[in-house]
Amino acid sequence: MNNLSFVNPTSLSVLQAFFSNVSEVYTPNFPDTPPIEFDYTNDSINVLNPSLLLTPKSTSVKVLKYNTTVEMVLQNTAILGVENHPMHIHGLNFHVLAQGFGNYDPIKDSKKFNLVNPQSRNTIGVPVGGWAVIRFIVNNPGVWFMHCHLDVHLPWGLATAFVVENGPTKDSTLPPPPADLPHWQRRISLGKKVQGRKLLVENVKQRFLPNALNYPMLEEYDFRNDTVNPDLNMELKPHVQPRPYQEKSLSKMFGNGRARSGIIVLPCGAGKSLVGVSAAYISQDQICRFTSDSKQRFKGNAGFVVTTYNMVAFTGK
The missing domain is CATH 2.60.40.420 (Cupredoxins -  blue copper proteins)
Structure with missing residues (x-):
């Protein structure tokens, strides 16, 4: 046409x-x-x-x-x-x-x-x-x-x-999808750079901390009820071989666990596993260092955050 x-x-x-x-x-x-x-x-x-x-x-x-x-x-x-x-x-x-x-x-x-x-x-x-x-x-x-x-x-x-576009009233506004509506998803390899596309976060509300760190907030995702993508799929560098305790901790986290607010805070032992495995195939510009001495900001909105310590805290209550 x-x-x-x-x-x-x-x-x-x-x-x-x-x-x-x-x-x-x-x-x-x-x-x-x-x-x-x-x-x-x-x-x-x-x-x-x-x-x-x-x-x-x-x-x-x-x-x-x-x-x-x-x-x-x-x-x-x-x-x-x-x-x-x-x-x-x-x-x-x-x-x-x-x-x-x-x-x-x-x-x-x-x-x-x-x-x-x-x-x-x-x-x-x-x-x-x-x-x-x-x-x-x-x-x-x-x-x-x-x-x-x-x-x-x-x-x-x-x-x-x-x-x-949505109209001025509630009756003329498109309602949000049901919480249990299945979503079409595609798998993106960690080693491939997605060019020119913003990250779309399903069921994670975008809330900003006062200093605009762009953390996802106030939503939780239960991996135990995920029948579509219950597994964590990664493409690792050829030399990366996860150790048994790493596989076990990852399995517990994503096989029967819960991620709070889009921020995954891992306990001791499991923390280094996921962060280490993720870092095996991640570019430096995707890493944000957040310490008492250095508080970097993400370049864009974060879909989820992996951190080894519970140093990110925020509540709407």
Whole structure:
């Protein structure tokens, strides 16, 4: 749509990224008009301009304020096959203002709009060699997918998404997910640097100490109830061989333990195990030294903190 082939993000969902304020998962710059204009319904277009067959892949979406009125012109083209496109939108209904054939003319065809009793739909067939104009109000916060209902066209990218921001009231605000809702997660090797992505912390509230150390606070994660990722997975340097007591302490910590507030404070014995194993494949810029003489700050928000001593204390009570 608009000379872009939509692809789903591979790291997080658009909904999860938007409302968790995670950047660089998608781009909020879906164009309002086609960057390339041409004779859309010309049957010879494939021969005259074959470059139009290959559109760039994109995760571009349109971010909209709550209660915004949107008018869309859906223009069919003669590229590849000539057929109707049943365009469907999730989470919203629209009014069909007009339909016609040929290339849409905003001056002439806008006079045909039915503004008295237009049909209310969530799917419309954009005719072969023609167009349709729809109008709707985005009064449902969330991320709503719009796509062609022909399955073969979905992997081609005939789709887009609308991100509707929260409204001013509780009823117009997207509720948080249930606490027991499973989350899609990907495994990230400690030896691989994640470039350009912020750390997304699930179920860990971001609370800041007075000196802005960016510690996660006031939430607890129970590894005993974790049926998705009950194990600690690390990629170690070839020469690293955890000793039996290290494996035992790690097993107790992550196999049947509890992490308080996103901060893992390990007892004697277990402390050096996890810190040592983690440090075997961690870069210096990921280490923060916090002592009585030196209190360094994290460069970004910390998902969880590993420390050998209980020197981090904070309570909201």
